[in-house]
Amino acid sequence: MRLAELSERSGVSTATIKYYLREGLLPPGHRVSATTAEYGEDHLRRLRLVRALIQVGQVPVTTAREVLRHVDDDSLGRTIRLGAALWALPHGPEPDEGDEAVAAARREVDRLLAMLGWSTARELGALSPVHRSLVVAVATLIRLGYAWDAELMAPYAELMHQVAVRDLDFVETHPSEAEKVETAVAATVLFQPVLKALHQLAQEEESARRYGL
């Protein structure tokens, strides 16, 4: 398809598409003459992912380019490739290592991972920005005086593991390796608000069931 059709089918203006091309977020089309290029379904899919990252995830352009570099690196195994892409996303503040609450949080997270038998999470440990985000979130609870430990977290972690199983099942419904990795990255950015809203809606529902309106 030509640029105009790519714009129409994606809902992204031609000016924005040209900007993404210049910034290297979208691979160039197949040149058919000095002034026109052909784009394919893979461009449409990539455009979707770029919008998910930039417009929904509010990821800076340089970060998005970094994420996409990992998405496209098919020399890596899927977990590493995906991991590298997800790790490149913004993950909030780093834990303050001098802080007592951070030390306490790290102990509880370590105990939790041992209880669950999550061996990859244990092996990667603080190398993973996700692991560090969890430590920061738990430290905040501890600092505010909420008793929050591995035993309290374990059932939540088991449920989130069931959510992750569904996520990967969904990713696997996509035929090509490129689509699988792209869908997984888009899902991380786009499903989060859906899950959050479902969670709060479920809280309202369960509260009404227990206590009435």
Place this chain on the structure above:
Amino acid sequence: MRLAELSERSGVSTATIKYYLREGLLPPGHRVSATTAEYGEDHLRRLRLVRALIQVGQVPVTTAREVLRHVDDDSLGRTIRLGAALWALPHGPEPDEGDEAVAAARREVDRLLAMLGWSTARELGALSPVHRSLVVAVATLIRLGYAWDAELMAPYAELMHQVAVRDLDFVETHPSEAEKVETAVAATVLFQPVLKALHQLAQEEESARRYGL
């Protein structure tokens, strides 16, 4: 306890506590002389909630005051009181009613709630800002071209319902009605980052189990 002790036990500076008192976020202490007041455990607890809202949830002071007004309104039933407090929290952009994707998202959310038999969520419908956030989140997915329907959401919703059951079980471990409502509001703000990190950690773990590192 005196102001100095309240400050030490809460980790909040006396200047900040005085600011919260002036802004009506913290009820005044029991005056024992012209210059000193006594504070109790309920002040400590309230201070924790105020910090959770303002420092972690980044809720504006006027919004926090609105949330707390509902928390303190014991003329209301628990679901309504909690609901009113949670509804006063920021909930992102409103759905754009002229948008095709919003109409499609609303149809899928309605179908989902019917499938699940969530009668309160159906009854409250778009009155609830949480319901509206879900419509906005689903509309974003649809607009970006992801096929996302009630059937895909249902298992996620069932899992988030199990999470909500645990949330309310945790809330019920607190003895007084005031603590229950305060904990529920704090949980909404503070557990979200923990759940999100657990979810991503579970994705890493499950991916490594399926595909290796």
